Amino acid sequence: MPEGDTVYQAAARIRRRFEGQVLRYSQFRVPRYALVDLTGRRVDAVRSIGKHLLIDVGDHAIHSHLKMEGAWMVHPLGTRWRRPGHQARIVLRTDGWEAVGFELGVCEWIPDPDTELSYLGPDLLDPAFDAAAAVTNLTRDPDRPIGTALLDQHLMAGVGNVYRCEACFLRGVRPARPVGEVDVPAMVDLCQRLLVANKDRTVRTTTGNTRRGQQSWVYGRGGRPCLRCRTPIERTFLGDDNSEDRVLYYCPRCQS
Missing domain, CATH: 1.10.8.50 (Helicase, Ruva Protein; domain 3)
Incomplete structure (x- = not known):
């Protein structure tokens, strides 16, 4: 079951391959964000806050929540997906890597993510946990x-x-x-x-x-x-x- 540690690990996998890299392809498979194209934009940071995962790109962020069934998978570009394509909610690619968010309970493109998530209590995995x-x-x-x-x-x-x-x-x-x-x-x-x-x-x-x-x-x-x-x-x-x-x-x- 996805909890804070699961999301922390997912963020770490994406961060390792995507932080600081330029996106060569992006696709939101969510109707509201179908026209959002992040190609050519740099991933500034990848982080978790509780059960929420944020991929910061400029002054916006890809915000996801795994809920019960969701998962982020990161693999070399061209690798066969481990879940059916119809479950994918977002696809991100660099020159050599691909990250796919499957069955994400929340998948959105939001401005000012820290304000959006300011309602959350202290994050247990934050080094500065209060x-x-x-x-x-x-x-x-x-x-x-x-x-x-x-x-x-x-x-x-x-x-x-x-x-x-x-x-x-x-x-x-x-x-x-x-x-x-x-x-x-x-x-x-x-x-x-x-x-x-x-x-x-x-x-x-x-x-x-x-x-x-x-x-x-x-x-x-x-x-x-x-x-x-x-x-x-x-x-x-x-x-x-x-x-x-x-x-x-x-x-x-x-x-x-």
Whole structure:
């Protein structure tokens, strides 16, 4: 599932081949931007902010969000695509490399991107991450369940459902517990450490084990025994949005 670390890695792949390079071809496969042509323009920077990826070109930026299914792929020019062409939302090429954004939930060409995304909370993978600001944001509503607060990108940017479930498990907290009953500074610190630990990994793990089925403590393990106490992991939802990207996993014994 794409979260802050996934987007950070995607930005790093594009940056390695495109930053400072002149685009020899561009194509938005989004009707609103079908006439935008960036050919001949230089890529100034490629960066991630939480779950958002920005490719800066002059005073505008290509802004993308992977949502659930999206991916950026970078490969030598002429290489066969690894996804069907109808899933491509944008194609960028230099003299020797191609970057393709597939099934992007958001793909747009925007002016002043930092203003556009100013609503986001502190980015957990920003070297200048402001933990105190994140704590202040999260504790503003003490009655809100910690499980919904952690997903609110206005408060802190980068945590998705996997890290939400895993952080709550590691802190021994049920996702439905009110923020006011949670050690929020410790939770913020843990979330940052988890994302930093995984930002350069090819296989995400919160357990330290990269073997299949052993990478996470509770996420995706509904009905299976807890890796700590062997109690079956519960699979449920929090709130009214019973969508698959918001399903919760927790251990009823290890988390209270």
